Amino acid sequence: EAQVTQNPRYLITVTGKKLTVTCSQNMNHEYMSWYRQDPGLGLRQIYYSMNVEVTDKGDVPEGYKVSRKEKRNFPLILESPSPNQTSLYFCASSTGGYTEAFFGQGTRLTVV
Amino acid sequence: DQQVKQNSPSLSVQEGRISILNCDYTNSMFDYFLWYKKYPAEGPTFLISISSIKDKNEDGRFTVFLNKSAKHLSLHIVPSQPGDSAVYFCAASVPGGYQKVTFGIGTKLQVIP
Numbered sequence: 477e478a479q480v481t482q483n484p485r486y487l488i489t490v491t492g493k494k495l496t497v498t499c500s501q502n503m504n505h506e507y508m509s510w511y512r513q514d515p516g517l518g519l520r521q522i523y524y525s526m527n528v529e530v531t532d533k534g535d536v537p538e539g540y541k542v543s544r545k546e547k548r549n550f551p552l553i554l555e556s557p558s559p560n561q562t563s564l565y566f567c568a569s570s571t572g573g574y575t576e577a578f579f580g581q582g583t584r585l586t587v588v
Numbered sequence: 589d590q591q592v593k594q595n596s597p598s599l600s601v602q603e604g605r606i607s608i609l610n611c612d613y614t615n616s617m618f619d620y621f622l623w624y625k626k627y628p629a630e631g632p633t634f635l636i637s638i639s640s641i642k643d644k645n646e647d648g649r650f651t652v653f654l655n656k657s658a659k660h661l662s663l664h665i666v667p668s669q670p671g672d673s674a675v676y677f678c679a680a681s682v683p684g685g686y687q688k689v690t691f692g693i694g695t696k697l698q699v700i701p
Contacts, residue, residue, distance in 0.1 A: 480631070509689070511691075516693060517693060518594075518677065518691045518692055518693035518694050519632070519677060519679075519691035519694075520691070521688065521689060521690070521691075524688060532688075534688065535690070566631050566632070568631075574620050574639075574681070576622060576624075576634030576637060577634065577689070578634075579624075579631030579632045579633065580631050581629070581630055581631050582629075582630070582631055
């Protein structure tokens with residue numbers, strides 16, 4: 477089954493404790509992205525990747541890092557999480573810029 | 589500054605009637621538009637898209653209309669069904685795409701049986 481898998485689905489952590497949210501896709505897609513969804517703000521792009529070792533900032537990259545060492549994986553790293561990064565995070569993948577994206581089920585992160 | 593605007597946070601429609609969801613954009617460079625549907629506790633799923641060279645695209649009960657001069661697009665669902673109750677996101681991308689996509693804040697549609 478074609479899918480985008482995020483882990484964990486839920487995470488509560490403390491300020492400053494580094495964490496990684498993993499994302500994996502099994503569709504051999506070149507493009508992958510991370511979004512955060514916040515009430516009244518919709519989905520905002522954090523980072524995106526056009527291929528292995530090629531990444532670029534989206535609209536809200538501050539406080540986040542990404543890496544794309546393999547085509548299927550695109551982890552999101554929060555080196556020092558803060559409460560304003562409490563949000564619902566989505567990973568997505570697609571075949572190209574003018575095609576629809578497939579989204580993971582989301583990771584609800586709470587930073588206290 | 590929101591480049592993609594969905595000004596109606598919610599919409600209620602009777603089953604069988606038409607649902608019309610609206611989206612406005614400010615960036616004239618956008619040339620590809622998409623609609624996604626999102627159920628609670630799930631990720632968004634693609635619904636329908638339209639290129640700026642077209643003014644209409646249809647897929648079953650779903651039709652998207654694009655008015656470039658007004659920088660406005662709309663999603664029509666006919667007939668509306670209770671299973672259509674979800675949050676609908678409008679999204680847009682610029683030439684070259686590369687997945688740098690801008691989303692609106694979403695409109696919550698409730699279809700009343």
